[in-house]
Amino acid sequence: MFKGLTVLRNSFLWMSQNRSLRRWMESSSTAHALTSRFIAGLSLEDGISLAKTLGDQGIQTALDHLGENVGTVQEAKAAGAAVLGALSSLAQLSIGGTVAIKLTQLGLDLSMEEGIANLEPLVMLAKQAGTRVEVDMESSAYTDRTLQIVEAMHLKHGSIRAVIQAYLYRSEADVHRLNQLGIPIRLCKGAYNESAVLAMAEKSEVDKAFLRLMRILLEDGKFPAIATHDPAILQQATAFAKEIDLSPSEFEFEMLYGVRRDLQQQIRQQGFNLRLYVPYGEAWYPYFMRRLAERPANVWFLARNLLRS
Numbered sequence: 086m087f088k089g090l091t092v093l094r095n096s097f098l099w100m101s102q103n104r105s106l107r108r109w110m111e112s113s114s115t116a117h118a119l120t121s122r123f124i125a126g127l128s129l130e131d132g133i134s135l136a137k138t139l140g141d142q143g144i145q146t147a148l149d150h151l152g153e154n155v156g157t158v159q160e161a162k163a164a165g166a167a168v169l170g171a172l173s174s175l176a177q178l179s180i181g182g183t184v185a186i187k188l189t190q191l192g193l194d195l196s197m198e199e200g201i202a203n204l205e206p207l208v209m210l211a212k213q214a215g216t217r218v219e220v221d222m223e224s225s226a227y228t229d230r231t232l233q234i235v236e237a238m239h240l241k242h243g244s245i246r247a248v249i250q251a252y253l254y255r256s257e258a259d260v261h262r263l264n265q266l267g268i269p270i271r272l273c274k275g276a277y278n279e280s281a282v283l284a285m286a287e288k289s290e291v292d293k294a295f296l297r298l299m300r301i302l303l304e305d306g307k308f309p310a311i312a313t314h315d316p317a318i319l320q321q322a323t324a325f326a327k328e329i330d331l332s333p334s335e336f337e338f339e340m341l342y343g344v345r346r347d348l349q350q351q352i353r354q355q356g357f358n359l360r361l362y363v364p365y366g367e368a369w370y371p372y373f374m375r376r377l378a379e380r381p382a383n384v385w386f387l388a389r390n391l392l393r394s
């Protein structure tokens with residue numbers, strides 16, 4: 086049973102990286118029926134409109150203009166401009182919230198310089214707007230370069246948040262270093278297919294690592310974000326924050342749009358800050374496939390929507 090689920094999960098993760106499937110799926114006319122549960126819509130207006138609705142409910146947003154692994158300078162610059170537009174709109178409309186980006190969307194596969202050139206204007210605008218850019222963490226092939234860039238931007242401007250994946254064996258050392266530098270961290274379990282040499286394969290091991298890092302962050306981190314929908318971990322996080330007398334204003338929870346709305350409500354009702362990660366845009370395929378890999382039962386939801394459309 087567990088073996089079957091692992092095979093299914095790995096198949097979705099493999100499919101998430103297949104470029105031909107991606108092209109075919111993203112041009113499909115039934116895209117909206119497929120994606121509506123996890124993705125705000127295909128346009129910036131869809132993302133902004135949802136961010137506004139959430140803001141009215143006291144929920145912050147991290148808007149994600151979907152895209153990753155671009156192959157040309159033009160695509161990287163276009164992605165940077167699109168995210169800059171999103172951040173400006175959030176600020177101009179006084180919605181609050183911020184943006185989340187992937188460095189491969191801004192050209193990291195082309196060069197470090199290209200990634201930095203497209204990230205820096207975002208960080209500068211975030212600073213002006215009194216917020217911070219969230220730099221998602223991609224597969225382990227990018228961990229070193231991503232953290233190097235985040236650290237350099239932090240030293241120059243501040244206004245940036247790193248992401249640490251609990252499943253990587255290296256993460257505890259990274260957390261200590263980023264804490265020392267005063268860089269805010271979003272802690273998540275990790276969503277990519279990694280080798281057993283670099284990452285824990287067992288869910289129970291990942292959960293334990295998450296709890297260990299979460300405690301370090303709540304005790305020593307700067308405005309950490311605990312990003313999970315795991316009810317047991319959420320319960321431990323709120324209990325630990327109370328135990329160490331940490332005010333709810335000193336950290337936040339982050340969850341994904343479309344996942345566990347019941348827990349999202351509970352967290353707000355308990356008086357904790359919540360930020361939702363809200364993706365929008367046409368390059369939805371890899372993000373969507375990672376969500377399927379996390380919970381193969383989502384395939385039934387998908388099938389129902391396809392039959393309805």
Ligand SMILES: Cc1cc2nc3c(=O)[nH]c(=O)nc-3n(C[C@H](O)[C@H](O)[C@H](O)COP(=O)(O)OP(=O)(O)OC[C@H]3O[C@@H](n4cnc5c(N)ncnc54)[C@H](O)[C@@H]3O)c2cc1C
Nearest residue numbers: 221222273274275276312313314315339340341362376379
């Ligand atoms: C705000 C946010 C930002 C993230 N950023 C990154 C990142 O930058 N890099 C990265 O590698 N990963 C990122 N992730 C993904 C993360 O690594 C996990 O893959 C994902 O959150 C599932 O793990 P979980 O902590 O919710 O725990 P799990 O143990 O996987 O799930 C706990 C419960 O949550 C529900 N659930 C979880 N996922 C789904 C789903 N897809 N569909 C329906 N229900 C679900 C189920 O009820 C499940 O029992 C992010 C997650 C969040 C919440």
